[in-house]
Amino acid sequence: MIGVYLYGDEREHRSTDGAAPGGVAMSSKSALAQRLAIVAGFEDPNVSLEQYRTPPELAAHLVHTADLQGDIEDRTIVDLGCGTGMLALGAALRGPTQVVGLDIDPAPLATARDNERKVASATEVEWVRGDATQVPLGPDGPTTVIMNPPFGAQSGNEHADRAFLETASEIADVSYSIHNAGSDAFVESFAADNGGEVTHAFRAEFELPHQYDHHTEEQRTVDAEVFRIEWSG
Ligand code: SAH
Numbered sequence: 001m002i003g004v005y006l007y008g009d010e011r012e013h014r015s016t017d018g019a020a021p022g023g024v025a026m027s028s029k030s031a032l033a034q035r036l037a038i039v040a041g042f043e044d045p046n047v048s049l050e051q052y053r054t055p056p057e058l059a060a061h062l063v064h065t066a067d068l069q070g071d072i073e074d075r076t077i078v079d080l081g082c083g084t085g086m087l088a089l090g091a092a093l094r095g096p097t098q099v100v101g102l103d104i105d106p107a108p109l110a111t112a113r114d115n116e117r118k119v120a121s122a123t124e125v126e127w128v129r130g131d132a133t134q135v136p137l138g139p140d141g142p143t144t145v146i147m148n149p150p151f152g153a154q155s156g157n158e159h160a161d162r163a164f165l166e167t168a169s170e171i172a173d174v175s176y177s178i179h180n181a182g183s184d185a186f187v188e189s190f191a192a193d194n195g196g197e198v199t200h201a202f203r204a205e206f207e208l209p210h211q212y213d214h215h216t217e218e219q220r221t222v223d224a225e226v227f228r229i230e231w232s233g
Contacts, residue, residue, distance in 0.1 A: 033060035035093060039086050039115045042108055049105055050150035050160070054086045054178065055206045062176050062226055063090035065200070066144060069228065071174050072096045076139045078171060080132040080147040080164050085112030085125065087146045092121035099125040100139070102132055133163035135170050145175035162190060169194045169231050178204075181223035191229050200228035 033056045041053030054062075066072050072094045079088035082101030089112075092099045103109050109127045116125055130136035132149070149164035161179055165187070168175035179187060181203065188198050208220045 029060050029064040032064060032090060032093060033057045035119060036060055036086060036090055038118050039084060039089055040111055040118075041084055043111060044107065046105060046107075050152075051083060051105070051108065052208055053084055054148045056086070058178070058204050058206055058224075058226075059086045059090045061202075061204070062087065062146065062178070063094060065202075065228070066091070066146065066176055067094050069174075069200075071144045071176075071228075075142045075144050076100070078102065078137065078139060078143060078145050080145055080167060081149050082112060082127070083108045083148075085115045085127075087148060088112070088125050089115060089119045089121055091144075091146060092116075092123040092125050093119065095122040096144075097123075097141070099123050100128055100137065101125050102128045102130050102136065104129065104131050132167055133160075135167050137171060139171060143172045145172040145177070147175070148178040151180045162186075165190055165229075166194070168229070169196055173231050175229050175231065176226060177229070178224050178226050181225055183225055184227075187225075187227050187229070191227075191231075195232045196229045197232075198227050198229050202226050 036056035036059055039053070039056065042051045045051040063072070072091055073096060075096050077088070077091040077096045077099045079101045082088045082103050085101055088099050088101035101112055106129050109129060112127055145168040147164055147168065150160035152160040165177065168177065184201065191198050203223070203225050205221055205223050208222055
């Protein structure tokens with residue numbers, strides 16, 4: 001279960017395993033989450049790359065919000081650090097012009113291809129192996145980046161999310177990114193310094209299954225924040 005909180009007046013607090021109050025839009029968000037539940041995660045996660053699968057409810061919330069903002073239709077969607085494809089496939093199910101999923105590790109990309117077959121999305125996804133911090137792509141036309149980058153929590157990987165944001169600022173006119181809680185000051189100042197503006201932010205908390213040896217608890221709660229940034233550069 002995840003709780004989703006929006007900042008400011010629009011605050012909502014909803015457990016996403018129950019039906020949201022009213023509305024076609026909300027039921028289509030839960031339908032998206034249900035579709036994404038079959039997306040398999042990392043078979044053999046690599047701790048130094050901070051690999052974990054975004055929960056389907058959070059992915060559906062992010063993609064649905066982007067769709068309502070007009071950031072999916074008629075656009076190229078790039079998922080930086082796509083892993084096994086959760087966010088890329090969520091976007092592909094909403095039928096954008098094209099979707100690219102990029103990851104540095106070939107193992108999850110193979111799982112992503114299998115996941116694409118299972119999800120049977122409207123738009124095909126191009127899976128690309130590459131380093132998201134080296135600006136490997138130059139998509140034409142309106143481009144939305146969606147990403148759950150490494151938080152930079154592992155030593156040797158500090159500020160990994162900054163490098164991913166840098167790439168977003170160069171290839172996209174809008175991005176949605178998931179960061180660990182408490183990143184708002186960093187994200188807002190990074191955006192301001194790079195021709196961007198944070199237009200929306202919401203918090204999400206979710207449980208990660210026990211997956212790495214250095215996690216002592218059986219489950220770990222992650223407090224995350226999602227930011228929508230418009231880039232003018
Ligand atoms: N987006 C997926 C996976 C998130 S985990 C999901 O939401 O489920 C972070 C991902 O970033 C991992 O798949 C990891 O392999 C990838 N990654 C880490 N460093 C990278 C880099 N420099 N370039 C591209 N991908 C990277």
